[in-house]
Amino acid sequence: MYQLVLIRHGESTWNKENRFTGWVDVDLTDTGIAQAREGGKLLKEAGFTFDVAYTSVLKRAIRTLWHVQEEMDLLWIPVEHEWRLNERHYGALSGLNKAETAAKFGDEQVLVWRRSYDTPPPALAADDERTSYADPRYAGLDREQIPLTECLKDTVARVLPLWNEKIAPDILAGKRIVIAAHGNSIRALVKYLDNISDSEIVGLNIPNGTPLVYELDAMLKPIRHYYLGDAAAVEASLAAVANQGKAK
Ligand SMILES: O=C(O)[C@@H](CO)OP(=O)(O)O
Secondary structure, eight states, rough: OEEEEEEEEBBBBBHHHHHHTTTOOOOOOOHHHHHHHHHHHHHHHOOOOSSSSESSHHHHHHHHHHHHHHTTTTTTSHHHHEEEEEGGOOOGGGBBHHHHHHHHHOOOHHHHHOOOOOOOOOOOTOOTTSSTTTGGGGTOOOOGOOOOOOOHHHHHHHHHHHHHIHHHHHHHOOOOOOEEEEEHHHHHHHHHHHHHTGGGGGGGGTTTHHHHEEHHHHHHHOEEEOSOOOOHHHHHHHHHHHHSSSOO
16 A cells, blocks of 8 residues: 655645735745644654655745655655646736635636636736746746646646656655645645546645645555544634635
């Protein structure tokens, strides 16, 4: 049996302000740092250790990983920074307040933009200053690989090559892996691993800073998965994420 741990970054400044974030590179809040450290502590207490870590090229995930590594005394392990693990690109919604957007367009429309499988938010214009075209961290990518918006299907399409080409081979080679990433890049991976339907994925949320453990068989099919930590706190955190997109 193989084990894989997924962890969404701790609370970011834009999570706190309830703004759509996507590829915008915002940092953790003090609460987010505490959540990341708690995630690391839980992993250590449960006896986990890792040989390799994967994360995105966005600092909220990278810094979450640092705190987890520090708590586990694993700052020395190799870390793969992969743009393919970035948050789903939020297009023209990037930076907008989620509740205000719901008040303007309705809770249902915002749920479609946040959670549907194949309906992307409105795209950024190619000359919008929020595009990532000039960002040096994406200099090695073709322009078509840099999104102007993404639905979850698009995110799955960029995460899966990384899974197939690097992460799955690493797991099969016996490496114990932690992936520090984002709500929707983790939803993309979970959808694939658990074979969740396009309609059911709408109801799936991922809490901040809580280790999600997968036990995988020899074919890397999930045997079971579970969150570490207090179950009631995880439930409350999931409900809070779901409610962020409501007008109130
Ligand atoms: O804003 C975002 O990039 C994501 C994660 O914080 O939000 P949501 O949960 O609305 O998809």
